[in-house]
Amino acid sequence: MTKKIVRQLKFGAILAGVGSDHSQWRDPELPSNASIDINWYIRNARLAEDAKFDLVFIIDSPYITPDTAPHFLNRLEPLTLLSALAVSTSKIGLVATLTTTYWEPYNVARLFASLDNISHGRAGWNVVTTGLEGASRNYGHDKHLDHAVRYRRALEFVEVVKGLWDSYEDDAFPADKSAGVFLDKTRQHALNHKGEFLSVAGPLALSRSKQGQPVIFQAGDSNDGRDLGARIAEATFAGVEDFDSARSYYTDLKQRAVALGRDPEQITVLPGINPIIAETDEKAQAIAASREGLQTFEQKLTQLGRAFNYHDFSQYDPDAPFPDVSGLTLNSYKGHAERILRGVSEKKLTLRQAADRYGSWRLSFVGSPETIANEIERWFVGGAADGFNIRVTIPGDFALFRERVIPILQQRGLFRKEYESDTLRGHLGLPVPENIWTKSRREKGPIKSDIPSEASESVPA
Structure with missing residues (x-):
């Protein structure tokens, strides 16, 4: 069973x-x-x-x-x-x-x-x-x-x-001292990757x-x-x-x-x-409040700015509506920044309120x-x-x-x-992932490289 x-x-x-x-x-x-x-x-x-x-x-x-x-x-x-x-x-x-x-x-x-x-x-x-x-x-x-x-x-x-x-496949190293065979060369594989960004030979x-x-x-x-x-x-x-x-x-x-x-x-x-x-x-809430009080407003602003590539929020009126920084989310911590902007929009927060809400680990x-x-x-x-x-x-x-x-x-x-x-x-x-070369041989046998090389092989699809 x-x-x-x-x-x-x-x-x-x-x-x-x-x-x-x-x-x-x-x-x-x-x-x-x-x-x-x-x-x-x-x-x-x-x-x-x-x-x-x-x-x-x-x-x-x-x-x-x-x-x-x-x-x-x-x-x-x-x-x-x-x-x-x-x-x-x-x-x-x-x-x-x-x-x-x-x-x-x-x-x-x-x-x-x-x-x-x-x-x-x-x-x-x-x-x-x-x-x-x-x-x-x-x-x-x-x-x-x-x-x-x-x-x-x-x-x-x-x-x-x-x-x-x-x-290396898992049985690549017989280390047979009597036969003098350390490596089974058929179990070593060059990657020979050439892609959009990277070119890596291996092994x-x-x-x-x-x-x-x-x-x-x-x-x-x-x-x-x-x-x-x-x-x-x-x-x-x-x-x-x-x-x-x-x-x-x-x-x-x-x-x-x-x-x-x-x-x-x-x-x-x-x-x-x-x-x-x-x-x-009640005691835990009091501890949380006391720790929150140790952080200055300026420090919270800095931490808030980190999500927007360390944007300087000190240049804005803290009690005015949250400034439009939507363009700053495009190439920084995009998911985090956009989550902040959604929360600010939904709750109509000022900059000060946003810093209090998002300027520390909440x-x-x-x-x-x-x-x-x-x-x-x-x-x-x-x-x-x-x-x-x-x-x-x-x-x-x-x-x-x-x-x-x-x-x-x-x-x-x-x-x-x-x-x-x-x-x-x-x-x-x-699970322990099966070696791609072992899997390829088990399923369909070795495949030839698409890249000309004396000892190259290509990763199975």
């Missing part, structure tokens, strides 16, 4: 050091150098692993200004960081953000495949296209690629990286890990972003504001996946939240442990999320979530008490 698989919550820990807003770094329990202290990351990754989290998540961005939030001003490079966590943990997944716009596929494939091998199958790549135009000048370009072009490039980029990850000089390939995450919320997520994502870091917008995103993304012939259950949707927990709802689940657990269950059961990415900065907040909320969810049968796998794919219920 086949065992019925019971759907359970998935949790990621966003290790955000001194914080991605302008107030959290001031907490007396938080080290001021948390964002560059590898011991802080190791300690919190181990705490998340002890609590049976699915993964830790490292956010990143290739451009800053003097007014950027503290964590982004001074932080470790994600792949280097996660390599240290890989040898300091044993089960928890390790997910890093890396842009397709300003890297090359061979480098990305090699970095993530190395992390996947170091961690024995726990790596994940959060695919982003970079929303900030200023990043272009850090990579020798005068102009940021247009939004639609970035997403076309991203799709091709991911396909190339996945092709490189399959350079990648690294074999697959026990999970086959790193898990693909994605975080875009524009129409192009959702299309890309429906095509490539195995998990998404959803940018949502409330239950209704989360359920709308969840339904839309999975419907797009179905239209492409994908199994919607193979995409795990994880909104990011910032739980604020206390013994009672998706905070606030209340007692029971209230937080109830809200998480409501979203999970109500078709708004498959789990959540929990922002980890203030030590006390993370401790209360692990020690008070997680046990309630475990008692309700909504979250694991022990790991059943030691790979990220295993945690998320994802």
